[in-house]
Amino acid sequence: MTKAKMHQNLLSVQNLSVCFHTRKNTLTAVDDVSFALPAGVTLGLVGESGAGKSTVAFSILRLIDSPGEIVSGRIEFEGRDLMALSEQEMEGIRGNRICMIFQDPMVTLNPVYRIGDQIAEGLILHRGSSKKEAHERAITALREVAMPSPELRARAYPHELSGGMQQRAIIAAAIALDPALIIADEPTTALDATIQAQILELLSRLIKRHSTSLILVTHNLAVVAEMADMIAVMYAGRIIEMGYKADILDHPLHPYTVGLLESVPSMAKTTSRIKQIPGLMPSLDDLPPGCSFSPRCSSCRTPDCFERPPLREISPGRWVACHFPLT
Amino acid sequence: MISRLNARLGESELWLDFRASLSAQIGAFIMVVFTLGALFAPLISPQDPYDLTAINILDAYQPSWLFGEGDSRFLLGTDAQGRDILSAILYGARVSIFVGVMGVLLAATIGVSLGLLAGYFGGFVDNLIMRIADIELSFPSILIALFIMFFWEPGIRNIIVAIAAVEWVLYARTARASVLSEREKDYIDASKAIGLPVHKILFRHVLPNIMAPIIVIVNVRFAWVIILEASLSFLGAGVPAERPSLGRLILNGYEMLFSGYWWTSVFPGIALVLMVFGVNLLGDWLRDALNPRLTK
Numbered sequence: 001m002t003k004a005k006m007h008q009n010l011l012s013v014q015n016l017s018v019c020f021h022t023r024k025n026t027l028t029a030v031d032d033v034s035f036a037l038p039a040g041v042t043l044g045l046v047g048e049s050g051a052g053k054s055t056v057a058f059s060i061l062r063l064i065d066s067p068g069e070i071v072s073g074r075i076e077f078e079g080r081d082l083m084a085l086s087e088q089e090m091e092g093i094r095g096n097r098i099c100m101i102f103q104d105p106m107v108t109l110n111p112v113y114r115i116g117d118q119i120a121e122g123l124i125l126h127r128g129s130s131k132k133e134a135h136e137r138a139i140t141a142l143r144e145v146a147m148p149s150p151e152l153r154a155r156a157y158p159h160e161l162s163g164g165m166q167q168r169a170i171i172a173a174a175i176a177l178d179p180a181l182i183i184a185d186e187p188t189t190a191l192d193a194t195i196q197a198q199i200l201e202l203l204s205r206l207i208k209r210h211s212t213s214l215i216l217v218t219h220n221l222a223v224v225a226e227m228a229d230m231i232a233v234m235y236a237g238r239i240i241e242m243g244y245k246a247d248i249l250d251h252p253l254h255p256y257t258v259g260l261l262e263s264v265p266s267m268a269k270t271t272s273r274i275k276q277i278p279g280l281m282p283s284l285d286d287l288p289p290g291c292s293f294s295p296r297c298s299s300c301r302t303p304d305c306f307e308r309p310p311l312r313e314i315s316p317g318r319w320v321a322c323h324f325p326l327t
Numbered sequence: 328m329i330s331r332l333n334a335r336l337g338e339s340e341l342w343l344d345f346r347a348s349l350s351a352q353i354g355a356f357i358m359v360v361f362t363l364g365a366l367f368a369p370l371i372s373p374q375d376p377y378d379l380t381a382i383n384i385l386d387a388y389q390p391s392w393l394f395g396e397g398d399s400r401f402l403l404g405t406d407a408q409g410r411d412i413l414s415a416i417l418y419g420a421r422v423s424i425f426v427g428v429m430g431v432l433l434a435a436t437i438g439v440s441l442g443l444l445a446g447y448f449g450g451f452v453d454n455l456i457m458r459i460a461d462i463e464l465s466f467p468s469i470l471i472a473l474f475i476m477f478f479w480e481p482g483i484r485n486i487i488v489a490i491a492a493v494e495w496v497l498y499a500r501t502a503r504a505s506v507l508s509e510r511e512k513d514y515i516d517a518s519k520a521i522g523l524p525v526h527k528i529l530f531r532h533v534l535p536n537i538m539a540p541i542i543v544i545v546n547v548r549f550a551w552v553i554i555l556e557a558s559l560s561f562l563g564a565g566v567p568a569e570r571p572s573l574g575r576l577i578l579n580g581y582e583m584l585f586s587g588y589w590w591t592s593v594f595p596g597i598a599l600v601l602m603v604f605g606v607n608l609l610g611d612w613l614r615d616a617l618n619p620r621l622t623k
Contacts, residue, residue, distance in 0.1 A: 063519055066450075088524075095521025102520075107513040112535040122521045173521075 009076075010039040010180055010213050011060070016073030018055050018064055027284040029055045029068070031237040034311070037230075039180070042207065042214040044228030044245070046221060046260070048281050051234040053217045057183045060215070061094050078180060096126040099174035103186040105166035109158035115142075116154030119173040126177055141172040145202060164195035168202065175206055182207065185217045200227055221264050225249060233257050236281055236292040239311055242319040253314070253325040255297050291323070299324050344616045351616075354608025361602050365421040372414035373400065377570070383409045388583075391590045404590040406579060412590060415576055416598045422572040423602070426483060427553040430490035431545055434552075437491055438498025439541055443529050445499065446506025457503065460496040468493040469558055476564040486565050490552055501544055505537035539617045546610035550603045557599055573599040 018030040030052040037043050045053045058064055060075055062082060075082040078097065082090065094100075102108040109118060119141055120134035129137065135154070142150035145168040158166055167187065174182055187203065188196040204227055207214050216227055224231055225245070232242040233254065241254040252258045259277035279296040282288060288295050290306040297305070304323045311321040345351050364371065375381050386409035390397040397404060403412040445456040463471060475489040509515065510533065518532050557574025559565035561581075566572045571579065573595045580591025 061520055063516065091522040091524055093522065094519065095523075100517070100520035102513045102517055104513060108517045110514045110518070110532050110536070121518075121523075125521065125523060170517075 008039065009036040010041075010078065011215075012036040012074075012076045013056070013060070014074040014076070016056065016059055016075065017071045018052070018059055018073075019069050019071045021067045021069065025285055029237050029284060030059065033073075033234075033237075033239050035232055035239060035242060037181075037213055037215065039213055040207075040211040041229045042204075042216060042227055044224035044231045045215060045217045045234060046219065046224055046231060047234035048219060050281060050284070052237040053234050054185050056234070057100070057185050057215060057217050060183060061098060061100060062090050063094075092126070095122045095179075096177055097179050098181045098183065099177065099179040101167075101170055101174055101182060101184040101187045104190040105163055105170050106158075106190065108170055109166055111158055113157075114154065115156055115158065115161070115169045119154070119169065119176055122173060122177050137176055138172070141176040142169065144175065144206065145169070145172045147172065163191050164199065167191060167195075167199050171199070171203060171206065175210065175212070178210060179212060181213045181215065183215045183217070186219070187216070188223065189218070189220070196223075203227070221260060233260070236287060237284065238292070238321065239319070240293065240321045242311070243317055247318055253318070253320040253327070254293075254322045255299050255326065256293050258326060259296075291321075299326070341616055345612070348612050348616075350608045351612035354605045354610075354612065357601060357605025358609060361420055361598075361605065362424065364417050365424050368414075368417040368421050372411075372417045373402070374411040374414040376410045376415045376418050385409065388588050388591075390588075391594070394590075403594045404588075406576075406588075406591045407583065412576075412594050415571060416573070416595055419571050419573045419576050419595060420598060420602065422483065422566055422570060423553050423556060423574070423599070426487055426490070426556045426566070426572065427549050429487045430494065430552045430556065431549050433487060433491035434494035434548075435498050435541060435545055438495035439502045439534070439537075441495065442499040442502025443506055443533060443537075446503035447510055447525075447529055447533065453503070456499060460499050463493070463496045469555065472555060472559055473562065473564055476559060481563070481565060481567045483566055483570065486556060486559060489559070490555060493555070494548060494552060497544055497548065498541060501540050502537055505540060506533055509533055509536050543610070543614045543617055546606070546613050550606035550610060553599070553603055553606070573602075 013036070014034045016030055016033045017028060020027045020029055033052075033056055035043070045056060047053045055064070055068070059070055059073075060077075060082070062070070064070055070083070073083065077093070082093070085093070109115070116135055116138045119138035120129075120131065123129045123134035123137055124131065127134075139150045139154050142153055147153050147165065147168050153161065153165070153169070161169065184203065188199050191199060200223060203214070206212070214227075216224065218224060228245050230243065231245050231248045232239050233248070233256065234240065235256050241248065241252065241257045248257060249261065252261055256277070259275070262275040263277065265274050277296055282292060282295065290308050291297070291300070294300045294302070294305040301324060307323075309321045309323045311319050313319050314325065345355075369375070386398070386401070386405050387407055389401045389405040389409070391404040391412075392399050392402050401411050401413070403416070405411055406415065441456050445453040472489045472493050475492055476485065479485040479489070515528065515532065518528050523532070556565055556572060557577070560572050560574030561578045563578065566575050568575065576595035577592050577599070580588065580593075580595065584592050
């Protein structure tokens with residue numbers, strides 16, 4: 001791959017807003033989110049529960065169900081505007097060019113079908129493979145995710161596998177079609193800590209080998225530190241800081257990112273107490289005016305913060321949405 | 328082949344459960360006897376009740392030979408036309424079982440499909456389908472079936488449609504309720520995320536996961552459908568007179584019940600009761616066996 005091509009964006013999301021219409025009012029779960037993902041790069045989408053990171057992930061596949069609605073935005077993938085595609089064209093992209101890995105492997109696999117058949121399903125659907133070909137490819141894919149005795153496991157039902165093996169099977173289903181982008185929504189949250197490391201290691205090895213891009217949605221900073229090339233931090237439906245991993249982890253600019261990093265327990269430091277960010281993320285129907293983080297922010301200086309800070313690029317590839325970024 | 332089948336059966340939880348349940352085995356036995364009797368009626372029945380040349384009016388109202396009187400040709404006696412009751416029961420069971428099976432299958436197909444749509448899409452589709460179901464449920468089902476049969480002449484096909492028009496409601500409600508809980512599970516999202524079109528998600532992924540309660544209802548309602556058909560036929564609104572079902576046979580003999588010709592009505596009645604009893608035994612067992620919350 002040439003250098004020029006490397007820097008061409010595989011995916012670019014511009015001004016994406018997603019609303020959920022409730023009986024009382026309309027909540028903006030994702031508010032004017034923009035980011036770009038070069039090919040072969042892993043983006044870690046970090047934030048607390050309810051920050052809108054999963055909604056962003058589902059929006060890329062246009063899988064927002066009523067009462068949710070993508071109200072505005074442009075999602076460009078491999079040079080095509082996904083928002084302009086018909087539902088049928090979109091079905092041709094889902095599972096084919098973009099695959100998704102879900103949080104809980106236990107409920108992601110259909111309990112009544114064998115593992116091999118579930119991996120083969122996408123191949124039959126998108127590649128028009130025969131049942132036999134698809135099955136052989138499924139077994140190769142299982143071998144690739146280091147599933148022990150793949151021929152045997154292909155004939156097993158989901159409940160006969162452990163959580164880690166189920167997640168391996170799901171990853172096998174995702175890579176079997178060799179997609180350009182994998183979206184992993186909290187892929188290790190439901191697994192044991194030891195299995196988590198194995199699955200992450202496997203995932204990063206596979207996306208390197210296939211030079212697949214990855215959007216990793218997680219609340220776990222340790223996972224992001226391990227896996228991501230770029231990090232986007234979300235808070236109350238907006239991206240508040242974005243940049244290369246090393247920059248963000250070593251020199252966070254937004255007070256919220258600082259708070260997040262400080263709240264991670266560390267073995268190296270010998271502080272007696274873990275710092276925490278005071279307060280809770282505000283509810284979406286009760287956002288403060290201006291900067292949504294202002295009520296919890298230590299460097300909040302009213303009245304400036306009554307105005308919403310735009311996400312601005314303060315140095316190349318380094319974005320922050322704060323009136324008073326730390327330096 | 329057979330040993331492999333045996334090995335698979337031996338492992339199966341359901342088979343072990345069946346082996347342990349006496350009532351299920353009795354039910355299964357009754358059903359097997361009736362099914363075989365109905366299936367092979369032309370081979371085993373002493374007389375062809377549909378063949379007018381085989382019936383002699385002089386044999387009318389022969390009492391049951393089993394009870395010590397009458398002709399040894401007529402084990403359970405004869406009716407007003409001289410038809411052998413045993414043969415009529417075998418042929419009648421054929422009609423009853425056929426109507427029962429087809430009625431249940433048609434009702435289940437319609438009901439489950441509509442329930443799937445209602446549960447999966449929700450909103451207007453859901454409201455439309457379920458309100459029709461609610462309206463139907465507020466009438467006694469026999470009344471609706473009678474109403475439908477009022478416009479149609481008696482006939483096996485018509486009664487199957489009438490039964491399905493009444494019975495689909497239960498399947499629709501059950502399917503909808505199960506879909507509502509299944510559609511929230513991630514494997515549905517996952518199948519959307521691999522780009523499966525809606526009809527494949529519904530029939531390949533949702534349907535197999537809601538089958539357990541449907542199978543139970545099919546079994547439990549099968550008995551009810553046989554009774555419904557018998558009731559309609561008894562009221563003269565069911566099967567045509569020349570192809571009597573069990574209900575129609577009871578009607579035929581019922582007028583003569585108090586003239587001492589009890590066998591014309593009672594034997595078909597006993598057959599009906601036995602059959603429904605057998606189906607119910609099986610259905611009850613299956614309901615418990617497929618219920619994951621009842622583990623012994």
